[in-house]
Amino acid sequence: MLVDIHAHLNSDELKDRIDEILSKCNIKIINAGVDLDSDLETLELARIYKDIVYPAIGFHPEYIEKAEKEIDKILPLIDKAIAISEVGLDYYWIKDEKLRKKEIEVLSTFLEIGEKRRKPVILHIRGGMSDFLQLISSYKLTFIIHAFEGSIKIARKILDLGGYLSFPPIIVRDKLRRQIAKEVPLDKLFTETDSPFLGPEKGKINEPCNVSITLSELSIIKGLGKEEIEKQIEKNFYRVFMQ
């Protein structure tokens, strides 16, 4: 069974052909909400595609300017989700210092809830890694960095903190990600697509079944059978998200 721990099936690129997309492979998908509307859409998708699509509730840091308006309505939805996502820090698009501070504040709120309610947190960290590392060390929770982009040194630090790393199909055209994947122990590894983004081919729409492409690449990188890696990631999925 394939596992995609991070997708956006409700995106404009995918939402009109979800049936077709899901019929292509045997897969479990965690769909991530990025704001109030998409969180609600995510819950609806999980209801329609029960046991295939699982809901993650969150608030993407890129939308920080509407945090005041939406956060209070989003937080109660977390009880209906198997994970908190998409949350994190984005200093790539958000340059304003005040807004970055607000991002940290909002993320802290989600981390507190993750800790209290024992929900794993799947994170988007783009820039802001040092602020994130400082923050995460004061929480006791399971966390996964989705589409990790950073150095091998930072990857090791995340593993030291007990975190997981997740790799999208873009890995086939990203040497640094391949080097990092080589270092990640199988029991700390996840596959994802971030569909419709981060696909194997630049400019092409990505889909969840493409995690199979990531698995093939991981098989080469690690010198292990594709099925063995697939099975281990399935095990990781049940351990982290289905307890």
Ligand SMILES: [Zn+2]
């Ligand atoms: Zn995403």
